[in-house]
Structure formats: C-alpha cells, structure tokens
Amino acid sequence: MIDAIDREILRTLQDDGRMSATALAAEVGLTVAPCHRRLKDLEASGAIVGYRAVIDPAAVDLGFQALVFVTLDRVDRATVDEFEAKVAENVHITSAQRLFGDPDYILKVLARDLEDYQQYFDNELTSLPGVLRLRSTLVMKNLKPKAGLPL
CATH class of the missing domain: 1.10.10.10 (Winged helix-like DNA-binding domain superfamily/Winged helix DNA-binding domain)
Structure with missing residues (x-):
C-alpha cells in the first residue's frame, strides 16, 4: 500500500x-x-516502472507534432491486435490511446516538419492495418510537456 x-x-x-x-x-x-x-x-x-531522460523534440529535429485520430473499419480482435502491434513498433508514434466511441484511437506523431509528416502520413499511417479514416490536427503548443501524475 x-x-x-x-x-x-x-x-x-x-x-x-x-x-x-x-x-x-x-x-x-x-x-x-x-x-x-x-x-x-x-x-x-511496479509503482516505479523505470527512469529515463526527457528530451526536447525540437533539439533533435523532431519539433513537428500531430495528433492523429484513427477510425478502424472493423474492431474484431485480430484487426485490433494487428493495428496495436504495428503502432507499438513505430518509432514516430510516441503516444497512443485506444478510446471508447469514435474515433477508435488517438496517436501522437513526431516529425521534422510538415513535409516529413506528409511523407510519413502517406507511406506509413495509411498502411496501418484496418484503417478506415485518419484525421490529423497539428499541435500548435505543448502546454504541459513534463506533467507528472497528480500524486
């Protein structure tokens, strides 16, 4: 306790x-x-799961952030498992949550710039398993980049 x-x-x-x-x-x-x-x-x-450095994305040329709302064409176990496995192994996706309702997922994606993101969107996001629709919104400003848990 x-x-x-x-x-x-x-x-x-x-x-x-x-x-x-x-x-x-x-x-x-x-x-x-x-x-x-x-x-x-x-x-x-397991209350502490690890330690790591917090890196400023802009300092490593990844200052462009997009939130991608994903709706799957079907939500059967095989499609969900395959989609989640591909998301988990993708290094450009730094955060992913499964949601109740529509959309099914929200992904945080980092890229160098708009052109880099467009290439990533066209070549990788659209090829994720089971994707019906992708909607992106660009992050203007991250207000709480290092927010911890409310302990």
Missing part, C-alpha cells in the same frame, strides 16, 4: 529522476536507509 511518504517520494522523483538517494531522503524527511528501502519497494511493486 502506498502511503503519504511513498507518494512524496514519487512526486519528488517525477520532478528529478536523477536525484541521489541521499538528496531524496533529505527532501522527503527520511534518513537514507529507510528511503532507499522504500525506493526499492516502489520499484519492486
């Missing part, structure tokens, strides 16, 4: 995942040993 101290550890790590155990312990009001133990327990329980 996650208690208030565990939540504080998680909140703190969402802001700075590279924080040392000593600094984390000081931040949450524990000594190092119990803080380290709690951290390991949070990792073992």
Whole structure:
C-alpha cells in the first residue's frame, strides 16, 4: 500500500529522476536507509516502472507534432491486435490511446516538419492495418510537456 511518504517520494522523483538517494531522503524527511528501502519497494511493486531522460523534440529535429485520430473499419480482435502491434513498433508514434466511441484511437506523431509528416502520413499511417479514416490536427503548443501524475 502506498502511503503519504511513498507518494512524496514519487512526486519528488517525477520532478528529478536523477536525484541521489541521499538528496531524496533529505527532501522527503527520511534518513537514507529507510528511503532507499522504500525506493526499492516502489520499484519492486511496479509503482516505479523505470527512469529515463526527457528530451526536447525540437533539439533533435523532431519539433513537428500531430495528433492523429484513427477510425478502424472493423474492431474484431485480430484487426485490433494487428493495428496495436504495428503502432507499438513505430518509432514516430510516441503516444497512443485506444478510446471508447469514435474515433477508435488517438496517436501522437513526431516529425521534422510538415513535409516529413506528409511523407510519413502517406507511406506509413495509411498502411496501418484496418484503417478506415485518419484525421490529423497539428499541435500548435505543448502546454504541459513534463506533467507528472497528480500524486
């Protein structure tokens, strides 16, 4: 069970995942040993699923973002499984959610620029299994690029 101290550890790590155990312990009001133990327990329980760098897409020439609304022509198990497998392996799709209702999915796609996105749309998105309709909207501004969970 996650208690208030565990939540504080998680909140703190969402802001700075590279924080040392000593600094984390000081931040949450524990000594190092119990803080380290709690951290390991949070990792073992699956509450913490990993650590990674947050990279500015524009800094690596991927500053163009589109949201793509996908409607499938059928939603049988085989089509859904095949579609989701192709989406999962596609590196340009950085976020994907299955939705209730219409559309069936929303995908976040990164590209270099409009021309790069158009090529990607024509060559890859349209060939995803079971696609009936694709609608894109371009992201003007990302207001919460590093938002964590509301702990």
